[in-house]
Each structure stands twice: as structure tokens, then as C-alpha cells.
Amino acid sequence: MRSIILTITLVIIAFNSFSINDLHSFARPKEAVITHLSLSIAVDMDKQIISGVAKYNIEKSANATQIWFDTKQLNIEKVLLNENEKTNFQLSPERPFLGRGLSVNITPVTKTVSIYYSTTKESAALQWLTPEQTEGKTAPFLFTQGQAILTRTWIPIQDSPGIRISWDAKVKVPPTLLPVMSAQNPKQKNETGEYSFRMVEPVPAYLIALAVGDLHFITLSERTGVYAESDMVGKASDELMEMEQMLISAEKLYGTYQWGRYDVIVLPPSFPFGGMENPRLTFATPTIIAGDRSLISLVAHELAHSWSGNLVTNATWDDFWLNEGFTVYFERRIMESISGKEYADMLAVLGYQDLLETIADLGDTSSATKLKLNLKDKDPDDGMSDIAYEKGYFFLQYLESKLGRTFFDLFLNEYFKTYAFKTITTEEFLGFLNKKFAGKLDPSQIDEWIYKPGLPTTLNKPVSVRFDLVDQELKRFVEQYTKADKLTTKNWSTHEWIRFIRKLPANLPAGKMNELDNTFSFTQSRNAEIQFAWFMQAIQHDYAKADNAIISFLSSVGRRKFVLPLYKALFANSRTAQLAKDTYIKLKPGYHSVTQQSVDEVFSMK
Ligand SMILES: [Zn+2]
DSSP: HHHHHHHHHHHHHHHTTTTTTTOOOOOOOEEEEEEEEEEEEEEEETTEEEEEEEEEEEOOOOOOOOEEEEESSSSEEEEEEEEEEEEEEOOOBBBBBTEEEEEEEOEEEEEEEEEEEEEEETTTTTEEGGGGSSSSSOOOOOEEETTTTGGGGGGGGOTTOOOOOEEEEEEOOTTTTTEEESSSOOOOOOOOEEEEEEEEEEEEEOOOEEESSSSEEEOSSSSSSEEEEHHHHHHHHHHHHHHHHHHHHHHHHOOOOOOOOOEEEEOTTTSSEEEEEETTTTOOOGGGSSEEEEEETHHHHHHTTTTTTTEESSSGGGHHHHHHHHHHHHHHHHHHHHHHHHHHHHHHHHHHHHHHHHHHHHHTTGGGGGSSOOOTSGGGGGGSSSSIIIIHHHHHHHHHHHHHHHHHHHHHHHHHHTTTEEEEEEHHHHHHHHHTTTTTTTHHHHHHHHSSSSSOOTOOOOOOOHHHHHHHHHHHHHOOOOOOSSSSOOTOHHHHHHHHTTTTTTOOOOHHHHHHHHHHTTTTTOHHHHHHHHHHHHHTTTTGHHHHHHHHHHOOOOOHHHHHHHHHHHHSSSOOOOOOHHHHHHHHHSHHHHHHHHHHHTTTTT
8 A cells, every 4th residue: 555655756746846847858758758768779780770679667647548758860660669560650840959749649548659760861960981081990989979969860759858767778780899888887899789788777868878899898896997999998998097085076066976876988080079078978079188197177076966967967058057067166176186286276367258258259248158957949049158158157166266165165065965866957956045044145146147138247356377377488478579499398298388278369370370389299299188278379370381281180089179170260251151160061070069060150051
């Protein structure tokens, strides 16, 4: 009896939590909602198609006659109820960004819905790489990118961050390849090419991910490790040696890691992002493998998402800052505990500079610079700017400064406990904050941070003593005619070099650019962050000597953060505008659809 009462209570709670309307999903969770996915798929690397069946356990209201799914760029073959009963289904007309709603007729006794489907050439979440496009150049590769609303292009699903499901999968691949997912993973290949996966914790659809390739695994500690192609896995394991230490630091700050293992897969260079926080298995760009562990704050960021984003998830994409602002704040706290305050201060100052540039770019009265977004009729991908990341970070930093670090940390611990495995809106967060700190915070200041555009008046401008030293050296070079090889740059980190390069004055003469390059070999750098900062300056200073290196960089890296601004800058310079366009047309097929979509806009190719 007790268990029955309990079940009824749980169902009521589940349905109550769907009071929020997600404008980016066709799902109607108040009527019928998925609770568990059993995915059974085959991955055809030659035809570049995934096909199989997605079987869902569902919960529904008493009078529900339909259940709605999100689909895009998929072929739906048939739908069965309770595994063997045929049923009718309809696909709604295609809508921009969102794809097509799939409504399935259900009956009062429907427990499961099985959708038989296959992906298409257009399925945007999937990037299929030929052997030539990989690091090892011998085997093909596939990876998925679900965020924000792309999971629906490889699995028919209720693709809303507000809907969480547990899931399991059976995946068949060619026996020479290894598949891994955001789940419990195999460590080595088997002869059958058939693998099983399980994610017992409920996650939103955008966190379901798959990669297939000639992957190898290296253990770093009892609960951390790294997957990559054989040519990369050794380098990657050296670079990521400190992952266990990061995990311990993170747990000391905000509580126990809830996902079991924490592994990283280093993907081929066309991965469009720095990293993607897929649970248990962060997907990462190879551009963080600098050889000197200088760019691992990116891993701290993805790890921090194991709390902010994956454990406590933004209810809709309008609340995206709850995922990213918290994560940047947490990332900098992890880096502070590992590498010290001066190090974390450098990250904050670079972030501040990014924020100023983004606000200048969007316009300081633009609604896109508000923390709480309004993405109605927009692609949620458009909301993924530095505003969510850096303005979000500085808001939390403001709260820390008002409340004191001790109290703010206690608050964050309670926040992660209270909302674990749940979704949350900005307004629920503000309610929670107000409940804990009523009277201690000025509501008009909070309101300015969340709902007003531009830079808030109460932002604490970050300072960095290490950057002050960099600025002194730059002054000596620019104003006092000290030769580049006489500057004090010993032991500078990547961040100090980025500061130095970014601050070069716009009117620096060609001879000085040349002198810097001859002394510090920026054009020949193998560090992607330094290359990018230098190339942006080279384009602005019309430093033609870097042209070839820029084109070569664009042909080997697909990370949007680098590729998009470089094309923009090249296209804005009359000397290189045509070169930019020709290069993009040639390289476009090698970029992920996420990167393509953004760069297309630069050349008005949409
Ligand atoms: Zn993030």
C-alpha cells in the first residue's frame, strides 16, 4: 500500500513541475512525458546513417490521447505502442530551428512508445569525419553535439532541458571502432562491435551524446581517464594529469561528485566547441592540448558543469546563464584552489575583456545583453554568447562580494543539494536567493543584473597583478623603445601572452609587429589561444606574413570561438576579403554544422 501511495505522489509532483512552457520544444509534458529511453541503434560509418529504435517509458495524464516528440532531419518509419501494437502518428509542418513535431496516438493502457527511425545526411547533431579528417588518418570518426536543440536530429525525443530521463543504449559499430557515450562506458573494443550503455541518473536530452572512432583509453586515476585516437591519447593524458586533483577541489567546494566516473574524450579538431559537458564523459577540443597544461581551465569548466548544468539544469534556454554563469564562477574557484588567486584573477580579467567586447558588439541597449533572455522565435544557439558566461560570472562574483565568501559558499552548497537532478528558472533561483538572504541584498541592483541590458553599475572590475607586470613590459616596448628581446617575459603563462598580444595598440607599426614575431615566433606558435590572439592582431595590422599560417590554422581547427572571428576579421579587411571567402568555400565541408551556420552569416551565404 505504501509504495502505491508513494508512486501516485511522485507522479503528481512530476506533472506539477511542467508548469514552464519551453518555446523550443513540441513536447506537451503535462499531457504525456517520457521517463526512460531504451535506444537500440546501428551506426553505419560508410553510409553515414544511424538507424534503429527509440523505445520510451511514458507517464501520462488520465485523458491524454497523444504524446508529442521533437524531430528534425529524421526519417520516421513506424511507431509501436507497448512494443507490438501499431498506432498512427503525424508529423507537423517543418518550423525554422525546431524541426517537426511528432504526435503519436496513445491509449489509456499505453506504457511504452517505440519509434523506428533513421538519421539523414542533414542530421545536424552528427559530424561524420572521413579518415583524412581525423588525427590518425586511418579510421572514420563520428561525434554528436546535442546542445542546444540538436539531439532531435539524431534521436526522436522530447528535446527540452526541462524534461529529464534515465536511459540505456545498445549500439552496434564496425568491430574496428569503439563507441563511447555520456554514460557508463567500455574501455576497450570487442570482436562483435556491439556495446551496451547505461545512464541511471535522469538527464535532459541535450546531454545524450555518442562518439565512435579508433579510440583508446588511458587511466589517470581510479575515477578519471582519457579517450582519444592513438596518436593523441598519450599527449592528452600528459596534459590532463591533474583531473583527479580538480575533481577533489571541486568536491571540497560544492559537494560530492554525483556521476561516478569523470573521463574526457579528446575529439578530432573539427569539434565546434571548446568542450561539451556530456555527463561522465566531457567532449573536448584538441586545441586545449598545448603541451604545457596551460589551457586546462577548460576542463575545470566542463567538470564544474557536473554540478551547474548537469545536476541543476536551466529550465529553458532563456535561463541559459544559470548553466554557464555558475559554471564560469565554479571553474575560476577550482582554478584558484589549484593554481592560486593570482592565476584565477588573470582568467577573470580576460573574461571581463571578452564581456566588454561582446557588449560593444551587440550594443549596450540590446536585449541580447540581458542575463534573462527572450529567445522566442530565435534559435537558442543565438543566446549562447559571452553574456551568459561572463555577465553571469560577474553577477555571482557580485553576490559573493555582498554576502561574503563563506556565506555564499554555504548558499551554493545548499542550492546544488536542493535542486539536484532538477531544472530551475531564473525566477525560481531569485526566489531561493531571496529566501536565504532577505534584506541583505538590494532588489533594484539584482533587477539591473538580471533584467537590464549592458554592463551593471555594481560590477566589480577585476584586477590582476600579473597582468599589471605584462602591461609594464608592453609599455616599455611600445613607448620606451625597449627591444623585444630585452623584455622580461620569463615564465609567462599562456594568459600573460594573450594579455600582451591583445593589448598591442592598433597603430603599432609593421616593423614592430615583425620584431615581435621574430623574437617570440607568434606566427609559428603551436598554442591555439596564442595563435588566435596573434592572428587577430595580424589581420588588424595587415601583417601579411601571417596569412599562410592563418589559412593553415583555419584548415586544421573547427572550433567556432576561433574560426568565426578570424573569418569576420579577414572578410572586413579589403586585402584579404576575397581570400577569406575562397578559403571558407573550400574548407566549409570540413566544419561542423554549428560552425558552418555561424560563418555562413559572415558571407551572407544563408
Ligand atoms: Zn559551459
